[in-house]
Amino acid sequence: MRQIFKVVAVLGALIAGGTAAQAAQCGNDAGGFEAWKSAFAPEAKAQGVGPRGISALATTHYATKTIYADRHQKSFHLSLGEFMRLRGSSAIVARGRSLKAANAGLFASIEQRFGVPPGPIIAIWGMETGFGAVTGNQNTISAVASLAYDCRRHDYFTEQLVAALKLVDKGVLSASSIGAMHGEVGQTQFMPKNIFAYGVGGSLTVKENALASTANFLRGHGWRRSAGYQPGEANFAAIQEWNAASVYQQALAIMGKQIDQ
Numbered sequence: 001m002r003q004i005f006k007v008v009a010v011l012g013a014l015i016a017g018g019t020a021a022q023a024a025q026c027g028n029d030a031g032g033f034e035a036w037k038s039a040f041a042p043e044a045k046a047q048g049v050g051p052r053g054i055s056a057l058a059t060t061h062y063a064t065k066t067i068y069a070d071r072h073q074k075s076f077h078l079s080l081g082e083f084m085r086l087r088g089s090s091a092i093v094a095r096g097r098s099l100k101a102a103n104a105g106l107f108a109s110i111e112q113r114f115g116v117p118p119g120p121i122i123a124i125w126g127m128e129t130g131f132g133a134v135t136g137n138q139n140t141i142s143a144v145a146s147l148a149y150d151c152r153r154h155d156y157f158t159e160q161l162v163a164a165l166k167l168v169d170k171g172v173l174s175a176s177s178i179g180a181m182h183g184e185v186g187q188t189q190f191m192p193k194n195i196f197a198y199g200v201g202g203s204l205t206v207k208e209n210a211l212a213s214t215a216n217f218l219r220g221h222g223w224r225r226s227a228g229y230q231p232g233e234a235n236f237a238a239i240q241e242w243n244a245a246s247v248y249q250q251a252l253a254i255m256g257k258q259i260d261q
Helices: 002-019 030-046 051-058 064-071 080-087 089-102 104-114 118-129 140-149 154-170 192-198 207-220 236-240 246-260
Strands: none
Touching: 030 051, 030 140, 030 154, 051 140, 051 154, 064 140, 080 089, 080 246, 089 104, 089 118, 089 246, 104 118, 104 207, 118 207, 118 246, 140 154, 154 192, 192 207, 207 236, 236 246
């Protein structure tokens, strides 16, 4: 019962903050997080977030593990060969070929609909979650809210938070949704804004929906049917939009080609 009263009290403070003139200020530790939530709530409301989203914001906690992970990303500084060994590229390719054969009808329908062959989709699936085996254990809304509050990438994650709260309003996410460290959701780890833009078929925890949504993302970023996707080819630009790290982009292209062979 005390917990219910606490949530109600925090929610009341967030709503009352709607009259505050001061904009939400980012911070670099947990100390200002609660004050930031109070200041951010009216900004979220002004951008179309409804009562369910604001209530979810009220329940968030400062995600210490998420902030630590965001500040200590190391694998993207490796060489391509080191990165691929670390991520187990040979195992991803071997398992990916098996899954391609076992789900031939699914991948054929996805390629017919979106123009994207199985290889790059399967490579993304394997790289992101080990083909759905590891989708994360962090509270999604708390993770995104903490990153929006943190000064390091405040602007980017503020947009993601508004999208996440709107997804709560729509019933796609909830205050208790679980995902990866940075708020990624589902079997191919979509960020909230991308769920809005490219999500297909419903919950992205469902394999079929996640893979179709991934193909839709690539098509939405300029994928051309039957064109190549290695560096220098027409569709590599779409792969580059999936992840900003050069080694990640190259690894996806290499593994995708090996799976498609």
